[in-house]
Amino acid sequence: MISDQLATAPWLMWFSIAGVTLFLIMAFNALAAVYVERKVSAFVQDRVGPMGQGAGLHAGKWGLLQTVADAVKLLTKEDIIPRAADRKLFIMAPFVIFIGAFISIAALPFSSIIQVIDVNIGIFYILATSSLGVIGLILAGWSSENKWSLYGAMRSAAQIVSYEIPAALSIIVVIMITSTLNLQGIVEAQGGIVWGFLPNWIVFNNPFAFLAFFTYFIAGVAETNRTPFDIPEAESELVGGFHTEYSGMRWAFFFLSEYANMFVVCGIASVTFLGGWQSPIPGFMNSPFWGLFWFMSKVLFLMFIMIWFRWTFPRLRVDQLMSVAWKYLLPISLINIFGVGLWILLVGA
């Protein structure tokens, strides 16, 4: 009876629809991003990447179905759990990471009308949820009963906790300028023109905000564990890092979460600094559906830059990684806050 009532309750229906949609977005994002990653890496490295040549349909035209084939392969693989592993935690870990990314995407404003939950402390919420993933990483590293995994987990815990701070401090700059924590409010505050010709995005608002954008983006790359900050899974040192012992679909969930995290970090960057769904030319193509287009193009552009980083840079060492966070990014973001405060006082937001 109670279940009947629950099933007919409109909020539950909407939540299920939203959940399924979000999952599809994440899955499609991962499929597309992996394909782009492989193609971009191939072009960077003077190769062609996945191609569908030869007789029959191998991987579609230009290898477009390659990631689909990979996904099918991962789904049908044997599920291996090491005998020494802590079974419960081992099974739980990929989902914990996944949930962190999943509930963060829910609060991202895809356009002025497309958003799953519009919370009034949106930015705060996303910062909190996107760091949930680290619990999953530690669980995975600990439960695998493998020294490499443990190293990977310890490194990633230290790394993510360190880089949260400059990331959050850079976001404070945005909050100071827009004086709201609501993501829609932040985007709405970025309409119009500044300096005569530039869109009124926060990145162009003042020099300190410009710097804050880069601080946030670097910290964001580190939070997603990507090169040059990919030490938790450094394949040439730690074999696979925290996911060494994972295979098949469980491993795919780590992968899915990695790309979902990239999406979240780039999403936050474009919402807070690059005007979210605002058009680059104010007033031009600014309807809610074009807003989706603008938001997605900003996010995908930033994701492309992350991919570009990965195939260009070597990897930092664990202590150098820490010094980047604490010795450079942290002071810079503190100076940014101070500078933006002065700017608001003297020039106005």
Place this chain on the structure above:
Amino acid sequence: MTERLIKNSFIHGEEMILNIGPQHPSTHGVLRLRVKTDGEIVSEVTPIIGYLHRCFEKHCENLTYEQVIPYTDRCDYIASMNTNFGYVVAVEELMGIEVPEKVEYIRIIMAELNRIASHLLALGTFGLDVGATTPFLYMFRDRERILDMFEMVCGARLLYNYMWVGGVSHDLPVGFVEATFKFLDDFEREIDEYNNLLTFNKIFIERTADVGIMTPEVAIDYGVSGPNLRGSGVKWDLRKNDPYSIYDRFDFNIPVGEGTMGSVGDCWDRYWVRVLEMHESVKIVRQALQQMPKEGNVHEALPKKVRPPKGSVYKRTESPRGDLGYYIISDGKPSPIRLKMRSPAFTSLSVLNEISRGWMISDVLAVLGSLDIVLGEIDR
């Protein structure tokens, strides 16, 4: 200096033994390292070798002198031409064979091209060890062209069996000289590309400069040779210091590490010496191609039977990894009574514990990458 990190860390935890390899992405083959660590900091590295042991030296006692050559290919499989070269030069000295002028030039061209190919692989995998994926593929692209040229010459791409006692297996094919000149012209430009992408990358310098410093004293004490020794600032190259074949006819420099980015003998220096050596090899190949006589039979001096007189010989040559020596004892029979190979990579590996102690796990792998070992030659 090597104790730097241990001294500076205030917290000491329980020591843990970490097993790296034999199946690990960065062990360059089947090397196993037993690493004693305190957290990330390494206090002892013990290389455990022998996973690729094929009884090379014992086998040679049951093979005729010609049959040994393909086995030398498989020792240092990254630079087979150079391992061939060292062996045939040793047997020729034992037998007193004078090889034709043209053969000498062809051998030098092949050895130097293979040195470039070997250094490309060394630098590429070193980049891979510190996390840079793209330079590796760029270097493989160029190494591929060298392998194509070897294929033109002898039909093989990795294990050539090209140099014979008293000659080489095939004369240079038509079009080889032009193809090589074209490659050399392109290749010098490519080196600049690597430098832009990897050598002078800030992160790469951070990872390699001042890391794994091998002082000249340590290098000499351990008997390290080749680019690793020169990276420590010691000007020692057998091509100049003890010239074999016709190396005394060419004009080239011996690059040494100068501590450009950190201290003398760090990983970056060892890397940089290899880059400079590729330039020098290009120079040597150019000169050899220009001076090489057009006419000549490469099979002219091949002995009917390779049966050296009683006696022994020790001949060392400069392989891409260093001082490669062959000690051959003959009792006049068709096969050697004893053949000993002095492997440069073996001595390079022995210094690993000394120079990577006190650094981090990532550094151990960076140092290992900078030493450029080939397990086929270490285990033999």
